[in-house]
Amino acid sequence: MSEKQVPIIAFNQVDLSFGDTHVLNNIDLEIETGKFYTLLGPSGSGKSTILKLISGQLTADSGDILFEGKRVNNVPAEKRKVNTVFQNYALFPNMNVFDNVAFGPTLKGMNKTEIKNKVKSMLDLVKLGDFSERDIDELSGGQQQRVAIARALANDPEVLLLDEPLSALDYKLRKSMQYELREIQQRLGITFVFVTHDQEEALAMSDWIFVMNDGVIQQNGSPEDIYDEPINHFVADFIGESNIVDGIMKQDYVVHFVGKDFENVDAGMRTNERVEVVLRPEDLDLTTIENGKLIVTIEDQSFRGDYYEITAIDDDGNEWQVQATNSATMGARVGLTFDPEDIHIMRFNESEDDFDARLESYEDDDES
């Protein structure tokens, strides 16, 4: 992230409670112009609450919410330069498609021709050019979704907020809408803030992801960062499939788990520090017992279309998920192999800042 630019949206130690429930805890975040951001987390993690604070539906208990550097905590929703695509679309049932999209421009006092052109270009953008005279209840879910996007974009927002907009669509439609949303965002060059509980969706669409749990941002980073270097058990478990076992960091680049020492690429921790070890199922390969770094017994397997999901158990009783292109024999004893860089180490209670600082410290060592 470039550091000179003023972020379009920034949160500064934002707190929010509903009665006794702490919904958001000391949230700091920065959002830059023109990127696709995702707030990812399970339900109740506070991700939609952040969206509502940005749009002005909710007011923070404390902390600052900045829009282009100006505090907007008390600016009402209708005066903010952001628009929202709602989870249930919230299209006005008393209006047809044209009037729905024209709602914002009409309130802004645009003249008839301007409104007509605006609505047309927005409907073309979402590929509903021929639908302007349709009533809302004549549309399928996917079409309503598109109208909702067109309606929000017709207001020329600087930031578009999307609150789980794809969750009601079927799998195939959701996939194609993901690509399309990404394309629309890139074509318009405005900022999108997307809320989802679907980690696949988040990884596929985003420039930057905020992983949330219990009202706290657990980790933020590019999809690759978050997938490859999860900071804690929650993130590793929530993003993708993971094998997580306890281990001991004997020294830099040597980790001990399931009774053996392994070479790895992590450093900067105390000697003999207790850690958690993450191995992604797709990084594990089945091999012969002689070549295996671990010896396991095949317990279960299921066909997933493009791969087999294999469950194996080692002699200590740890379960290992493996994704393999070929099927395995049930009950067979086989070897598991992986590369040193496939091992990811997580320290207990390490903050994001400490994590980043540690990475930098030993990456610099490597270069020198």
Add this chain to the structure above:
Amino acid sequence: MKGKFKWSNLYLVFVFVLLYLPIFFLIVYSFNAGDVMQGWDGFSWKHYVELFVDTRILEIVVNTFLVALLSSLLASIIGTAGALFIYNQHNQLIKNIFLSLNNILLVSPDVIIGASFLILFTVIGFTLGFTSVLLSHIAFSIPIVVLMVLPRLQEMNPSLVTAAKDLGANNWQMLARVVLPVISPGILAGFFMAFTYSLDDFAVTFFVTGNGFSTLSVEIYSRARQGVSLEINALSAMMFLVSLLLVLVYYVISKRSSKGKKRAGTRLVMPATEGL
């Protein structure tokens, strides 16, 4: 299924015959050439002619409709505002208090409402007449409108309000362009219901009419006490016709407002565009 005899149908027919028999009896005798409801003396328009030259009764008909129209119109406005207030009230206690007060008015006997209005108007020295009738009709119509509008508000997707604000609408624009159109079927139903309640109200009106002003129900009652004139039958027949027309109008309007949904039903299958 066709042609199969069903006991339930017979029962239905029996009930409806029983319900409508007195009205038809009354209407049939309005065409009697004689002056009493005993014995049929042949067909005649005589009582209708009497009715239309009776300027007093015509004036009362106009008054009655004027009161009904004005009271239901004003009650619709006040009742809708009340429903909006109850809907937007976040304090559960206050909300329940207002709802209960509304429902108590709805179920309390007309006699009590009428008597209490009479006492009120007398105490504050208000002259009984058109205005007192209008005010009391507005009063008993408001709860009806609230009752019809509130469910519509509760059915409404609350994110519509949020969406309107999000798109830049102020409170008034949000109300005028989104909320009122969405709940309009409820307001319309409330208006028609209030209108019919006002038209046929006797008990409340009877207390607050005073001298010189009268509505149809009160007039018919006082005339019937002096002995039944078949002119009353003719008038009742006309009223029945008007009620029928009202029901028809309401049916047409509500049909038109749900036309969009009907069209969606017939055009539901659009495979070519379904995936879009």
